[in-house]
Amino acid sequence: MVLAVLVIARTRNLFSVIVLTGVYSFLMATVLVALDAVDVAMTEAAVGAGVSTVLLLGALHLCKAEEAKPAHRPWIPLALSMATALLLIYGSLGLPEFSDPDAPIHQHVTPRYLKNEIEVPNVVTAVLASFRSYDTLGETTVVFTAGAGIIALLRRRKTPKNERDKHAE
Amino acid sequence: MAHFMYIATVFLMVAGLYIVMARGNLIKKLIGLSILQTSVYLLYIAPGKLLGGTAPILAPQYTVYSNPLPHVLILTAIVVGVATLALGLAITVRIREAYGTIEEDEIIAIEIELLKKADKLS
Numbered sequence: 001m002v003l004a005v006l007v008i009a010r011t012r013n014l015f016s017v018i019v020l021t022g023v024y025s026f027l028m029a030t031v032l033v034a035l036d037a038v039d040v041a042m043t044e045a046a047v048g049a050g051v052s053t054v055l056l057l058g059a060l061h062l063c064k065a066e067e068a069k070p071a072h073r074p075w076i077p078l079a080l081s082m083a084t085a086l087l088l089i090y091g092s093l094g095l096p097e098f099s100d101p102d103a104p105i106h107q108h109v110t111p112r113y114l115k116n117e118i119e120v121p122n123v124v125t126a127v128l129a130s131f132r133s134y135d136t137l138g139e140t141t142v143v144f145t146a147g148a149g150i151i152a153l154l155r156r157r158k159t160p161k162n163e164r165d166k167h168a169e
Numbered sequence: 170m171a172h173f174m175y176i177a178t179v180f181l182m183v184a185g186l187y188i189v190m191a192r193g194n195l196i197k198k199l200i201g202l203s204i205l206q207t208s209v210y211l212l213y214i215a216p217g218k219l220l221g222g223t224a225p226i227l228a229p230q231y232t233v234y235s236n237p238l239p240h241v242l243i244l245t246a247i248v249v250g251v252a253t254l255a256l257g258l259a260i261t262v263r264i265r266e267a268y269g270t271i272e273e274d275e276i277i278a279i280e281i282e283l284l285k286k287a288d289k290l291s
Contacts, residue, residue: 002177005184005204014196021200028207036224036235037214040243044210047251052203055251059196059258063265067194067272077190085183092175098215105216110236116227123225123237124244132241139245146252153259 001027012067018056025049039124174215181208193273195261199254206250213239213246 004024011017025048032041096103113127120126128136181204188201217236225237265271268279 002180005181008200008204009184009188009192014194017197017200021203024204025207028210031211032214035214035218036222037217037240037243038224038226040210040214040240040247043244043247044207047247048203048207051251052254055255055258056196056200059262062262063196063271067192067197074187074191077187080190081183081187084186085179088179088182089176092172092179095172095175096216098172098174098218101219103216105236105239106219110238113237114225114227114234121227123227123234124240127237127241128244135241135245139248142249143252146256149256150259153256153263 001031014060014064014067015057018053018060021056022049022053025052039122174211178208178211178215181205181211195264195271195273196258199257199261202257203250203254206246210243210246213243 001024004020004027008017008020008024011020025044028048029041029045032038032044096105113123113131116123116126118126118130120130185201185203185205185208188204189198192198192201217239219233219235222233222235223231225234225240227234261271264276268276270276270279
């Protein structure tokens with residue numbers, strides 16, 4: 001996975017970058033299965049590796065497939081990223097140990113979710129659709145807004161010529 | 170092993186951040202953004218894992234389950250991430266139609282040219 005990310009950062013042919021992003025998504029899905037998050041892994045494989053790749057390829061079809069050479073050496077972003085990484089690793093030292101059953105994440109609301117109150121055996125579905133259904137409502141609102149925005153952006157305008165000529169002048 | 174997961178997460182996060190900052194191509198920037206996003210999935214899901222636990226689908230023969238709450242949150246995040254990616258790509262296509270390029274440097278150069286022209290006219 002690390003290798004895929006490094007190649008993505010270095011390659012300038014956008015087509016291979018997009019295919020590599022799909023590979024990266026599948027690797028991420030595998031890691032998620034190993035971490036017991038089967039629902040998330042399924043969504044990541046379908047949406048991250050499938051739909052995203054199709055969207056990116058569609059956009060690439062309308063744009064140029066080759067990235068320009070960077071004009072200057074990227075020292076400032078590199079230094080900033082390194083500083084952020086060090087800060088984040090320093091912060092992560094204060095987090096609980098991996099797979100510690102006494103960690104706060106396993107103590108707060110999860111025991112109640114696992115008691116099977118609404119008699120749906122898949123707890124993820126139960127939490128998504130019942131305990132936290134307002135979150136799901138918010139999610140659908142966001143998706144709807146994004147869809148409306150895309151339609152508004154990509155719809156052919158009625159008087160495109162005159163508008164664009166005015167801007168060109 | 171203890172903090173390995175966090176370090177891997179931080180590496181992916183920073184790699185995404187670096188791509189967003191250092192690369193001028195708008196599609197590449199969006200890919201960097203989605204890498205940053207996937208690192209957040211790991212950041213949420215990894216603490217919910219219990220060694221010896223199983224996926225949170227209830228069955229009488231298991232007693233230890235991994236935490237289902239981060240899974241739900243990340244399911245939402247994946248779908249929202251694709252929605253924002255699609256919106257960003259739509260904006261990129263529009264920018265390409267208006268400027269003829271999706272390289273940040275070239276767009277800025279065109280903008281400066283236009284400003285100079287406007288100054289001369291006024």
